[in-house]
Amino acid sequence: MTFEEIEKLIAEINQSDITKLDLDFKGGHIKIDKSQVAAPVELGEESPVGQSSAKTLQETNHQELSNLDTPKQKTLKIKAPLVGIVYLQASPEKPQYKKPGDHVNKGDVVCVIEAMKMMTEIKSDFTGTIDKILVTNEQVVEYDQPLITVIPE
Secondary structure (H helix, E strand, O other): OOHHHHHHHHHHHHOOOOOEEEEEEOOEEEEEEOOOOOOOHHHOOOOOOOHHHHHHHHHHHHHHHHHHHOOOOOOEEEEOOOOEEEEOEOOOOOOEOOOOOOEEOOOOEEEEEEEOOEEEEEEOOOOEEEEEEOOOOOOEEOOOOEEEEEEEO
16 A cells, blocks of 8 residues: 555545444554554653544554655665566575665666566666665565665665
């Protein structure tokens, strides 16, 4: 799910009589419980339960999700050029192409995507250090989905 889809889901739940939602989806899990809302840990205070908690829930989730997408340093994203299954290693016995902390040069293979029995090497467009790998091995990815973040040199 994209950040915008999650925001829309939260808004719709806040406007409904639904008090609990537990949703598993490819690549994640969302649990919303309007009866047990708490502010993020760094604020050090709890939110009140009741009518105002729905607004607090939306703000809390928005802030938490924004923090996930807001890197501490400037990072660049390597995105999927096609829909398919991503492989982070050439075969199960082989090591992963790149891991967080590894140096990557422009043109290095960072993963492959299989689509219609064709394997497409995904190469880095940047030189730098791998910051995060945003997908898991054998995960289905969408077109233009971020796969890896790189801290440029």
